[in-house]
Structure formats: structure tokens, C-alpha cells
Amino acid sequence: NHQQVVIGMDEFFNQLPSLIxxxxxxxTWPSSVSLYFVSRLASKQVKVVLTGEGADELFAxxxxxxxxxxxxxxxxxxxxVPSPVRSAIxxxxxxxxxxxxxxxxxxxxxxxxxxLSIESLFLDNFYSAFSAGEQRSIRTAAPxxxxxxxxxLRYWNHRPGSDALSRLLYADxxxxxxxxxxKQDQMSMACSIESRVPFLDHPLVEFAARVPSxxxxxxxxxxxxxxxxxxxxxxxxxxTRKKMGxxxxxxxxxxxxxxxxxxxxxxxxxxxxxxxxxxxxVRELLxxxxxxxxDATDRIWRLLNLQHWGEIFLSGSDEWKNRLLAVGAR
Numbered sequence: 001n002h003q004q005v006v007i008g009m010d011e012f013f014n015q016l017p018s019l020i021x022x023x024x025x026x027x028t029w030p031s032s033v034s035l036y037f038v039s040r041l042a043s044k045q046v047k048v049v050l051t052g053e054g055a056d057e058l059f060a061x062x063x064x065x066x067x068x069x070x071x072x073x074x075x076x077x078x079x080x081v082p083s084p085v086r087s088a089i090x091x092x093x094x095x096x097x098x099x100x101x102x103x104x105x106x107x108x109x110x111x112x113x114x115x116l117s118i119e120s121l122f123l124d125n126f127y128s129a130f131s132a133g134e135q136r137s138i139r140t141a142a143p144x145x146x147x148x149x150x151x152x153l154r155y156w157n158h159r160p161g162s163d164a165l166s167r168l169l170y171a172d173x174x175x176x177x178x179x180x181x182x183k184q185d186q187m188s189m190a191c192s193i194e195s196r197v198p199f200l201d202h203p204l205v206e207f208a209a210r211v212p213s214x215x216x217x218x219x220x221x222x223x224x225x226x227x228x229x230x231x232x233x234x235x236x237x238x239x240t241r242k243k244m245g246x247x248x249x250x251x252x253x254x255x256x257x258x259x260x261x262x263x264x265x266x267x268x269x270x271x272x273x274x275x276x277x278x279x280x281x282v283r284e285l286l287x288x289x290x291x292x293x294x295d296a297t298d299r300i301w302r303l304l305n306l307q308h309w310g311e312i313f314l315s316g317s318d319e320w321k322n323r324l325l326a327v328g329a330r
Contacts, residue, residue, distance in 0.1 A: 005041045007034075009253045013262065017308045022190040023183070024313075026305035032183050034246035039191040047193055053184055054199035057169060057177045058208035059223040060216040063243060064126040065165060069217065071111040071121050072164060079116050090114065101295045118156060122168070123149050127176075129298035138281045151175055165213040173205075251297045254289065263290070266303050272310025273303055 012033055019036055020027055027033070042049055056062050078086070093104060093113045107113045114120045124131040128148070130138065135148060155171035162170070181197065188195040198204075211225055218224040227239050253259060263286050266273055273282060282303065289296035 003041060005037050007037050009256060009258065012248070012253070016305070017312060019187070019190070020305060020308050021312050023186045026302065026309045027183075028179065028302070028305075029183070030248040030250050030301060031246035032187055034248055035183065035187045036190060038246075039188045039193055039195075043191040043193045049188065049193060049195050051184060051195045051197055052199060053180055053197045054177060054205070055223065055226065057172045058199060058205060059211070059226045060165060060169060060213070061222040061226075061243060063222070064122075065168060065222060066217060066220065067109065067126075068122050068168065069165065071114075071125075075111040075116045075121065078111055086112075086115075101292055105295045118153070119149055123152060127152075129302045134299075138277050138285075163213050165216065169216075170209075250301060251295065254297055254300060255292070262300075262304060266300070266307055268307070270315070271307050272314060273307045275310075277303075 015033060015036065016027070019033055023032070039049075089112055093099070093107045096104070099107065109125055111121065114125060120131070128135075152171050152175050155174040156167050159167050159170055181200075184195050184197070215225040216222065221227070221240075222243075231239055254262065265271070266286065267279065267283060268274065269279075273279070285294075285296050285299060288294045289300060
């Protein structure tokens with residue numbers, strides 16, 4: 001029987017510090033918060049749940065794989081355009097007042113809005129809220145490239161003879177999926193339920209590694225072979241439905257008049273953000289977002305988590321000292 005839980009802006013942000021405490025690190029994806037509330041709902045009836053983690057990384061279910069394939073397809077020809085011209089086009093896309101913030105964001109996800117390396121075209125594009133260049137400009141101690149993407153590139157470079165999709169899936173299984181599994185485990189265990197991942201049973205993982213890429217993405221859809229395997233078991237509307245995650249109206253909430261305390265939190269002079277980032281650059285980012293000249297939703301989310309994490313684990317506020325003592329007493 002289908003059940004749902006609906007949460008509002010206040011409930012979402014009020015719960016965030018507690019979930020950062022459970023996860024022991026800044027929360028990367030807003031869906032972690034949604035996952036917690038779903039787990040809490042499930043815990044009222046069951047103690048163990050089955051989840052679908054791993055299927056997208058095994059069978060190319062994420063849309064970013066298709067976007068990357070499209071970008072790569074046209075990037076080869078576009079790479080013949082002189083570098084200064086490509087750079088000028090990127091600058092126009094990034095700064096033009098003729099384009100809305102949303103349209104600029106979409107254009108910057110394509111090959112014309114980015115450099116053509118794997119770091120820019122895929123990792124900056126779909127993983128980091130702050131690109132490698134932005135990290136260097138906003139951090140008081142700029143990291144080197146290896147510190148930003150070294151772990152992912154190590155796995156990407158581990159299989160140079162494989163096709164691009166196989167290399168992406170392998171690197172994601174070794175990096176991104178690990179993060180997802182940790183999120184799944186910690187958010188469910190925060191509600192005292194256990195989550196299990198049948199798609200990651202090792203014989204299935206080994207089988208998926210041998211499936212050619214043409215059977216993973218076909219006809220504009222990912223997980224092609226998985227859909228074919230169960231097409232006589234599931235309704236067509238389920239098989240052809242667009243991929244859905246835990247949609248969170250974070251962008252809308254950050255433009256809500258009630259969001260003022262969130263921005264004030266990020267600009268606290270004694271917070272972790274102020275201690276390791278250029279607060280002037282942070283303030284400029286927030287002002288641009290609030291004026292809707294750019295869409296910095298993902299960047300603000302990461303900064304907010306960093307700020308809460310520092311308060312909980314580094315500065316040791318009285319509120320969190322009392323919570324930790326209470327846990328230790330139990």
C-alpha cells in the first residue's frame with residue numbers, strides 16, 4: 001500500500017543539523033534529508049527494507065550518462081574550433097544578461113559551455129557544485145587538481161582500453177556509489193531500520209560488468225537490459241516513466257522570504273565558512289543568487305552543510321555538547 005510523507009521548509013531545515021550529526025560529515029545531496037523522513041515513516045511498520053541502490057551505476061540509469069554521451073559526440077567536432085573562440089563563447093554564456101539564470105545554467109551543462117576535458121565536461125558538470133576553478137577562487141588555501149578529482153580520475157584511468165561509458169560506470173561504482181550506500185545506511189539506521197541492496201549482490205555486479213554498453217543505454221533510455229528483462233512483469237507506464245529521485249524544492253525555498261536565517265547563518269564571522277573561505281566571495285555569491293542573476297542553489301546547499309558540520313564537530317557549541325553527552329550516556 002502506497003504511503004507518503006510531506007515535509008515543509010521549516011521541518012526540512014530544522015532537521016538538517018541532526019542528520020549531519022548522524023552522517024558525521026556535511027550532507028552532499030538534499031535527498032538524504034528526504035530519505036530520512038521516508039525511513040522514519042517505514043520504521044513505524046518494518047525493521048528491514050529493500051532499496052534500489054546500485055542499479056543506476058550498474059546499468060547506466062542516470063541521465064548524466066546520456067548527457068555525457070551527447071556532449072562527447074559533438075565535442076570532437078567542436079574541439080576543432082580555435083580555443084580562443086571557444087573560450088569567448090563560454091564567457092558569453094556565463095555572463096550574458098540576455099540569458100536567464102536558468103538558461104545559462106542549462107547551456108553551461110553542454111559542450112559549448114565547458115572545456116572539453118573529462119574534469120570539466122563530466123565532473124565539474126555533474127558532481128561538484130563548485131567547479132575546480134571556483135574552488136580555487138573562493139578558498140583561502142586553494143587545493144591542487146589531485147585533491148579535487150584525484151580519487152575519481154584514478155579509477156577512470158584504471159581502464160583506459162574500455163569504452164567511455166564502461167569507464168564512467170566503473171569509476172562511479174568505486175566513488176559515487178560508496179557515498180550513496182553510506183547515506184542510505186546512515187539515514188535508515190538513524191530511524192533504527194536496516195536497508196539492504198539486492199542489486200549489489202556480487203554475482204549480479206559481476207554479470208553487469210560483462211554487459212556491453214549498447215545494452216545499457218539504447219533508444220534514449222538507460223537501464224535498457226533491465227527494462228527488457230522485466231517488461232512482462234511491470235506495467236508499461238512504470239517501465240517508460242522518466243527517472244525520479246527524491247525531488248526537493250530547494251531552489252524555491254532559498255528564494256522564500258523566510259530563508260533569511262539561512263543566509264545569515266552562512267555569513268557568521270566565527271563559522272567554519274568564514275575561517276576557510278573568502279567571506280567576501282561568499283557574500284557576493286549569495287547576493288547574486290538572491291537577485292536571481294545566477295542559480296547557486298547547489299553551492300549554497302554545500303556551504304550550509306559545511307557551516308553546520310563545523311558548528312557540530314569543530315566549534316563544539318553547547319547545544320551539540322549536550323546532545324553528544326546524551327548519546328554517550330545511553
